[in-house]
Amino acid sequence: MAYEQPLRTKISWRWIAALTLFLLALVGFGTGVSLTERPDVTTSNLLTKAYYSLGLFVVGGLDLGTPIGGPLLGRIMLWLAYFGAPMLTASAVIEAVIRVIAPKRWQLRRLKNHFVIVGSGDQTISYLRMLRKHSPNVPVVVVDGSIEVVREQELKQIFNASVVVGEITHDFLLRELRLQHARKVVLLGADDFQSYEAASKILRLFPHLESRIILHCRNLRFMRAMAETRVAKHCINFNSYHLAASAMVRDHLIGHFKKTQARDVVIMAGFGRFGQTILEELQAHAEAELETVVLIDVDADRRVMVADEQERMGHNYDRQIVQGDISNPKVWRVLGESVDLSKNEPTIILGTGQADVNLRTALWIKSQYPNALVFARTNDISELAIEVGAEHQIKSFSIKQLVEDNIPDSWLQ
Numbered sequence: 259m260a261y262e263q264p265l266r267t268k269i270s271w272r273w274i275a276a277l278t279l280f281l282l283a284l285v286g287f288g289t290g291v292s293l294t295e296r297p298d299v300t301t302s303n304l305l306t307k308a309y310y311s312l313g314l315f316v317v318g319g320l321d322l323g324t325p326i327g328g329p330l331l332g333r334i335m336l337w338l339a340y341f342g343a344p345m346l347t348a349s350a351v352i353e354a355v356i357r358v359i360a361p362k363r364w365q366l367r368r369l370k371n372h373f374v375i376v377g378s379g380d381q382t383i384s385y386l387r388m389l390r391k392h393s394p395n396v397p398v399v400v401v402d403g404s405i406e407v408v409r410e411q412e413l414k415q416i417f418n419a420s421v422v423v424g425e426i427t428h429d430f431l432l433r434e435l436r437l438q439h440a441r442k443v444v445l446l447g448a449d450d451f452q453s454y455e456a457a458s459k460i461l462r463l464f465p466h467l468e469s470r471i472i473l474h475c476r477n478l479r480f481m482r483a484m485a486e487t488r489v490a491k492h493c494i495n496f497n498s499y500h501l502a503a504s505a506m507v508r509d510h511l512i513g514h515f516k517k518t519q520a521r522d523v524v525i526m527a528g529f530g531r532f533g534q535t536i537l538e539e540l541q542a543h544a545e546a547e548l549e550t551v552v553l554i555d556v557d558a559d560r561r562v563m564v565a566d567e568q569e570r571m572g573h574n575y576d577r578q579i580v581q582g583d584i585s586n587p588k589v590w591r592v593l594g595e596s597v598d599l600s601k602n603e604p605t606i607i608l609g610t611g612q613a614d615v616n617l618r619t620a621l622w623i624k625s626q627y628p629n630a631l632v633f634a635r636t637n638d639i640s641e642l643a644i645e646v647g648a649e650h651q652i653k654s655f656s657i658k659q660l661v662e663d664n665i666p667d668s669w670l671q
Contacts, residue, residue: 275346276315283311283339286325289332294323311339318344370439372397376426376456377446378405378413381474381498384662385444385669386417392670399435401426402447426456429463437464442669445473450480458489468492472669478531479564494669502660503535506633510653511605512544514631520602521549521575525593527584527619528610529555532635532657534565536607541573548575550597556583584608585615590623599627607633617643620652 287307292300299310299322310322318340325336373389375382378400386398398419405413405423413419424431426447437443443460445453457471471493475481478497484490515522524540526533533553540548551573555561558581578596582589597604606623608616613636620634632652636643639656647654 272346272350275342279314279339279342279346280308280311282335283314283343284308286328286332286336286339287311289329289335291325291328291332291336293319294326296322300328314339314343315347369397369399369436371441372399372436372439373442373444374398374435374437374440375400375419375444375446376402376453377448378402378409378421379446379448380658381446383412384658385446385665386413386419388662388665389670390417392667396441401431401435427452427459429459432456432459432463437467440464440467441470441671443467443471444669445471448476450475450477454484454489457493461489461492469494472496474498478534497531497535498657498661499532500535500538501664502657503532503539505660505664506655507536507539507543510633510655511540512547514603514605515544515547518603522547523550523552523597523599523602523604524548525552525554525597525599525604525606527554527606527608528616528635529553529558529561530609530611533607533609534561536609537565545574548573550576550578552578552580552593552597554580554582554584554589554593556581558582584610584619590626599630601629603629603631605631605633607635609633609635611637613637613640613643617646617652617654621646621650624650624652 284307287299287310290300293310296310299307313319313322325333325340373396375385375398382400386400389396389398398417399422400413400419401422401424403423403425405421410421413421422431422435426432426445437460443457445456447453447456453473453475457473460467460471469492473490473493473495475484475495475497478500481490481495481497485495526537529537533555537551537553540551553562558579562579578593580589580593582592593599599606604627606620606627608620608623610616613634616634616636620632623630624632628651634643634647634652634654636654636656637658639659640654643654646652
């Protein structure tokens with residue numbers, strides 16, 4: 259759903275200054291001050307005096323002459339308008355020229371208490387959607403090395419963000435972004451190394467931003483390897499799959515485990531980054547509830563080996579590994595030889611990156627094992643998956659929705 263930017267009610271200081279100067283001139287004429295080239299102004303009507311007052315903004319009184327006669331206060335007011343009106347007009351013209359010549363630089367020069375977001379992918383859109391719900395009018399600058407035209411227009415028109423094309427690791431750009439006045443820096447780029455590099459440079463140039471840099475790392479192994487470094491300790495590090503997995507375990511799985519009397523059987527169909535983080539969260543918060551965990555993936559042996567290498571897979575439950583495609587019935591026949599899915603209420607999480615495979619397999623499993631609690635993953639929010647899931651008692655979940663719903667409020671302030 260498109261985000262609608264609320265109307266702004268802020269009045270420019272120039273309008274206030276213009277009104278003040280206009281009233282100074284009008285009141286000055288009203289006190290009886292005359293003009294060398296228009297001596298009859300003292301006897302003219304209010305509209306004529308208003309016309310002469312407005313003319314000061316265009317020609318500065320060159321065709322009217324200078325103020326004479328009348329009280330001293332009236333002449334002072336008129337002289338202020340004589341000098342102020344053309345100066346105000348000139349400043350507006352100069353600003354307009356600067357905006358035409360270098361609009362981005364002009365926008366950046368005025369930034370204060372703003373958010374700087376690096377990256378223009380889906381993570382940025384999700385973060386902006388939540389940020390605009392929380393702070394509709396906070397200034398936002400989105401920086402990326404290259405941005406598609408359509409995405410750039412979306413960022414500007416839907417989210418009212420300024421867009422800058424450039425490499426965030428360049429010292430010159432870091433200074434141009436006025437980070438000394440920034441509220442938050444959010445690193446959501448596709449290159450994890452570049453994100454940590456940018457964070458390191460930002461902390462060197464602007465140490466006061468410690469704990470105000472939010473850094474997303476796509477590679478869990480790299481994020482864990484960097485965990486004990488200075489730059490990581492001074493930033494808020496997160497992984498979107500970890501954020502989504504934490505929410506799913508907390509909000510959907512633990513409650514189900516507590517309702518069942520026996521210890522639970524969990525089938526993880528798809529053991530990529532999301533599956534690994536789901537299992538980590540289960541081990542951290544619900545290991546005592548687990549009897550058997552089955553890991554299914556086309557590359558299961560290698561992925562489990564990598565997870566074991568990181569010492570994240572210690573367990574006190576029966577762990578089984580099945581290598582194969584979750585859409586292959588043979589995989590489920592092999593699984594059925596060691597695990598009886600018709601007993602109790604096993605939890606089956608279809609978490610591959612292929613939404614159609616997840617949903618199709620979920621429908622088949624639910625038809626075979628109606629007692630099972632079946633989850634089917636989509637990346638984006640899918641009305642089709644939600645509708646089909648409601649019809650067949652399948653719980654459809656979106657990684658993007660889980661992430662957006664669980665962004666901490668402190669990241670948006």
